[in-house]
Structures are given as structure tokens and as C-alpha cells.
Amino acid sequence: MQPKTPQETEVVMSELVLPNDTNLLGNLMGGRLMYWMDIAGALVASRHSGRVVATVSIDNISFRHPVRMGEMLMIKAKLVYVGTTSMSIAIKVYAENMRNGSQVLSNKARMIFVALDEAGNPTPVPPLSPQTEEEIMDFEKEKMRRVGKSC
Numbered sequence: 337m338q339p340k341t342p343q344e345t346e347v348v349m350s351e352l353v354l355p356n357d358t359n360l361l362g363n364l365m366g367g368r369l370m371y372w373m374d375i376a377g378a379l380v381a382s383r384h385s386g387r388v389v390a391t392v393s394i395d396n397i398s399f400r401h402p403v404r405m406g407e408m409l410m411i412k413a414k415l416v417y418v419g420t421t422s423m424s425i426a427i428k429v430y431a432e433n434m435r436n437g438s439q440v441l442s443n444k445a446r447m448i449f450v451a452l453d454e455a456g457n458p459t460p461v462p463p464l465s466p467q468t469e470e471e472i473m474d475f476e477k478e479k480m481r482r483v484g485k486s487c
């Protein structure tokens with residue numbers, strides 16, 4: 337299988353936070369945000385593998401700033417590491433106040449997806465070819481983290 341770069345499969349998804357997405361204080365509900373993050377991550381994993389994918393893990397999810405109704409979300413999802421059948425994806429969520437143009441990093445998470453064949457079994461994915469210094473560093477860090485966890 338031909339290697340792919342992280343840029344080839346990167347996804348930026350935009351969403352407008354509507355009343356139905358918020359709690360009684362007018363802030364975005366965490367569950368709705370996780371749903372959007374899951375979709376953005378699955379799109380990246382599907383693009384890389386060309387397969388149907390399943391979420392197997394969501395790690396290090398953090399909610400740093402409340403997101404208000406009427407704000408725009410940009411959900412950036414990028415592949416950082418692949419194993420044999422699994423793919424680790426970094427998700428960063430930015431909230432933009434469209435009246436004044438200010439942007440904050442509101443959430444981060446690390447999600448792992450597995451590529452599945454027609455029978456629903458894990459199937460190998462193409463290697464990842466990180467290009468930039470940051471991508472190479474992220475690849476090595478995630479490799480250490482994954483190896484450390486499996487010991």
C-alpha cells in the first residue's frame with residue numbers, strides 16, 4: 337500500500353452552534369461537540385484507509401472554554417499515527433465569535449479508529465508518511481504513547 341501524508345487526509349469541518357445544540361445557559365453541550373468530533377475524525381480515517389471505520393477510543397478530551405450559541409466551530413482533524421489497522425487522530429476545536437472575529441482553542445482530543453473490511457474485521461491501512469518537523473514529532477510521541485499503553 338502507498339503511504340499517505342497527514343495533509344492529504346486532513347479535515348476542517350465548520351458548524352454553527354444553534355439553540356438545539358445548547359444547554360439552558362446557552363452553551364454548547366459536550367455530547368453534541370463529541371458527536372461532531374467523532375464525525376470529523378471518522379472522515380479522516382476513512383480518507384486514509386478507504387474503508388468503513390469504527391471508533392475504538394477517545395483519549396485526553398478536554399473542554400477548555402465554553403462555546404456560546406451563535407458562535408462558529410472549526411473542527412480540525414489530522415492523522416498523527418497509524419498502526420497496522422488503527423489510526424490515531426488529533427482533533428482541535430476552535431470557536432469563533434463572528435461579530436469580532438476572535439478565535440479560541442476550546443477543545444482537544446485524541447481519537448483512535450480501526451479500519452474494517454466487508455465482514456467487519458480489522459484490516460490493514462496504508463502507512464503514514466509525516467513530512468514536517470511537527471508531524472514527525474507528533475508521530476513519534478503517539479507511537480511511544482501507544483506502545484506504553486499496550487505494555
Ligand SMILES: CC(C)(COP(=O)(O)OP(=O)(O)OC[C@H]1O[C@@H](n2cnc3c(N)ncnc32)[C@H](O)[C@@H]1OP(=O)(O)O)[C@@H](O)C(=O)NCCC(=O)NCCS
Pocket residue numbers: 389390391392393418419420421422423448450456457458
Ligand atoms: C473495532 C473492532 C472490530 C476491533 O476488534 P478487536 O478485536 O479489538 O481488534 P484488535 O484487537 O485486532 O485491534 C485492532 C486494532 O485496534 C487497536 N485497538 C483496539 N481497541 C483499542 C483501544 N481501546 N484503544 C486503542 N487501540 C485499540 C489495536 O491496538 C489494534 O491496532 P493495530 O492493528 O494498529 O495494532 C472491535 O473492537 C469493535 O467492534 N469495537 C466496537 C466499535 C464501535 O462500535 N465503535 C463505536 C461506533 S463506530
